[in-house]
Amino acid sequence: xxxxxxxxxxxxxxxxxxxxxxxxxxxxxxxxxxxxxxxxxxxxxxxxxxxxxxxxxxxxxxxxxxxxxxxxxxxxxxxxxxxxxxxxxxxxxxxxxxxxxxxxxxxxxxxxxxxxxxxxxxxxxxxxxxxxxxxxxxxxxxxxxxxxxxxxxxxxxxxxxxxxxxxxxxxxxxxxxxxxxxxxxxxxxxxxxxxxxxxxxxxxxxx
Amino acid sequence: xxxxxxxxxxxxxxxxxxxxxxxxxxxxxxxxxxxxxxxxxxxxxxxxxxxxxxxxxxxxxxxxxxxxxxxxxxxxxxxxxxxxxxxxxxxxxxxxxxxxxxxxxxxxxxxxxxxxxxxxxxxxxxxxxxxxxxxxxxxxxxxxxxxxxxxxxxxxxxxxxxxxxxxxxxxxxxxxxxxxxxxxxxxxxxxxxxxxxxxxxxxxxxxxxxxxxxxxxxxxxxxxxxxx
Ligand code: B1M
Numbered sequence: 001x002x003x004x005x006x007x008x009x010x011x012x013x014x015x016x017x018x019x020x021x022x023x024x025x026x027x028x029x030x031x032x033x034x035x036x037x038x039x040x041x042x043x044x045x046x047x048x049x050x051x052x053x054x055x056x057x058x059x060x061x062x063x064x065x066x067x068x069x070x071x072x073x074x075x076x077x078x079x080x081x082x083x084x085x086x087x088x089x090x091x092x093x094x095x096x097x098x099x100x101x102x103x104x105x106x107x108x109x110x111x112x113x114x115x116x117x118x119x120x121x122x123x124x125x126x127x128x129x130x131x132x133x134x135x136x137x138x139x140x141x142x143x144x145x146x147x148x149x150x151x152x153x154x155x156x157x158x159x160x161x162x163x164x165x166x167x168x169x170x171x172x173x174x175x176x177x178x179x180x181x182x183x184x185x186x187x188x189x190x191x192x193x194x195x196x197x198x199x200x201x202x203x204x205x206x207x
Numbered sequence: 208x209x210x211x212x213x214x215x216x217x218x219x220x221x222x223x224x225x226x227x228x229x230x231x232x233x234x235x236x237x238x239x240x241x242x243x244x245x246x247x248x249x250x251x252x253x254x255x256x257x258x259x260x261x262x263x264x265x266x267x268x269x270x271x272x273x274x275x276x277x278x279x280x281x282x283x284x285x286x287x288x289x290x291x292x293x294x295x296x297x298x299x300x301x302x303x304x305x306x307x308x309x310x311x312x313x314x315x316x317x318x319x320x321x322x323x324x325x326x327x328x329x330x331x332x333x334x335x336x337x338x339x340x341x342x343x344x345x346x347x348x349x350x351x352x353x354x355x356x357x358x359x360x361x362x363x364x365x366x367x368x369x370x371x372x373x374x375x376x377x378x379x380x381x382x383x384x385x386x387x388x389x390x391x392x393x394x395x396x397x398x399x400x401x402x403x404x405x406x407x408x409x410x411x412x413x414x415x416x417x418x419x420x421x422x423x424x425x426x427x428x429x430x431x432x433x434x435x
Contacts, residue, residue, distance in 0.1 A: 060230060
C-alpha cells in the first residue's frame with residue numbers, strides 16, 4: 001500500500017512531521033493499526049537498523065528516524081491498546097544502582113523500541129528490587145541492565161539472584177563498557193550484548 | 208581554603224571532530240547536512256544552558272588519606288592508594304556543567320528528540336571531561352615544578368576500586384553544594400554532568416600501574432592506563 005511505503009520512506013529520512021501527518025491519514029483511512037505499525041514504522045526502522053549495521057548511516061540518523069517512528073507510534077498506541085494488541089513483548093531496562101552512566105542504556109532503549117518491543121525504562125541508579133518488582137508487575141519477559149563502573153557491575157548479580165530465587169522465567173541481559181560475556185556467565189545472566197544493535201538481536205533470541 | 212572559578216565555555220567545548228567520533232563518525236565530511244545542523248543546534252543549546260563551574264582546594268596527604276578511606280568500601284588495593292602517598296601536591300575538586308543542561312537533556316529525551324538529546328548529552332559529557340583537563344592544566348601552571356615528565360592527573364571516586372561512596376567524605380571536606388552540586392543516597396552527584404576527584408601531581412612514573420588489581424579481572428575495559 002502506497003501510504004505505508006511513504007511512511008516508511010519518510011521515517012528513514014527522519015522526517016517526523018511527514019510521518020505524523022501520513023500516519024494520521026492512514027488511521028483516517030481506517031487501515032488496521034497493527035498493519036500500519038508492522039508494515040511502515042517497524043519495517044522502516046528495520047531497514048534503518050540494517051543500514052546502521054552495515055555502516056551506511058550513522059547513529060544520529062538512527063536517532064532521527066527513531067523520533068519519526070514515535071511521531072507515528074504515539075498515535076497508534078491507544079488504538080492498538082483498545083484492540084488488545086501488544087508489541088513484541090515488554091522489557092524492563094535501567095542503569096544499576098549506584099551508577100549514573102545512561103548514554104549506552106538510552107541507546108539500547110531506543111533501538112529496542114524501534115524494533116517493536118514495549119520498553120519500560122527505569123532510568124539510572126535503579127535498586128535491584130525495583131528491576132524485579134517492575135518486571136513482575138508489568139509481566140515483562142526480560143530485564144536489561146547497564147553498568148559503567150567496576151564498583152557497580154556487582155549489583156547486576158543481585159538482580160540475577162533475585163530473579164533466580166523466584167524461579168521466574170524472566171530473562172536477564174547485561175551490557176556496558178566494563179562488562180563482558182565471561183562476567184555475564186559468571187553471574188548467571190542469560191546474555192551479554194556489546195552494543196545496542198547486538199542487544200536487539202539478543203533480546204529477539206531470548207523472548 | 209577553597210576556591211571557586213567559572214570556566215569559559217569556549218575553553219572546554221569539545222572539537223566537532225571529537226563529538227562526531229563519540230558517535231562513531233570518523234570524518235566530518237562523511238555526514239549529511241542534517242547531522243551538521245543537528246550539531247550546530249546542540250552547540251547552541253549547550254552554550255545557552257551550561258554554566259560550568261568548579262570548587263577546589265589543596266589538601267594534605269593526611270587529610271586526603273581519611274577522605275580516600277571513605278565509608279570503608281574501597282577494594283583492598285587500588286591504584287590511587289599506591290599513587291597519592293608519592294605526590295608532591297594534592298588538590299581536591301568538584302565541577303559541574305550546571306543543572307540546566309542536564310535538565311534540558313532529560314526534556315529532549317522525554318520529547319523523543321533523541322538525536323538532539325544525545326548530541327547535547329555527548330557535548331556536555333565531553334565538556335565535563337575537558338573541564339577536568341583544564342583543572343590539570345591550571346594545577347600545572349601553579350606548581351613550581353616544571354620538570355620534564357611532570358604529570359598532574361585526576362582520579363575520581365568510582366574509579367578503579369575507589370568506591371563511589373568516597374564522594375561522601377569528599378563532599379564533607381569540599382562543600383560542592385556551594386556551587387550547586389549535591390549527593391543523592393547512592394552517592395551520585397546531582398546535577399548529572401558533574402565530576403569530582405583529586406588532582407595528583409608528581410613525575411609521570413608515579414602514575415604508572417599494572418592493571419592486575421582484584422577488580423581488573425571483572426572489568427573488560429583496559430583503558431585506565433591510556434591517559435598517561
Ligand atoms: C541491557 O543490555 C545492554 C546491552 C548493551 C549495552 C548496555 C545494556 N549498556 C551499554 N551497552 C552497550 O551499548 C552501548 C553502545 O551501543 C555501549 O554503551 P556505553 O555506555 O559503554 O557507551 C556509550 C554509548 C558511550 N560511553 C559513555 O557514555 C561513557 C563514557 C565515559 C567517558 C564517561 C562519561 C561520558 C561520563 N562520566 Co563517567 N564516564 C566514563 C566513561 C569512560 C569510557 N571511555 O567509557 C567512566 C565510566 N566514568 C567513570 C567515573 C568514575 C565517573 N563518571 C562520572 C561522570 C561522567 C560524566 C558526567 C562526565 C559523563 C556521564 C554521561 C552519562 N550521562 O552517562 C562521575 C560521576 C558523576 C556523578 N554525577 O556522580 C564518576 C563517578 C567520577 C566522579 N567521581 O566524578 C569511570 C569509571 C571507572 C571504572 N573503571 O569503573 C570511567 C571509565 C571514566 C574513567 N576513565 O575514569 C555498550 O557498552
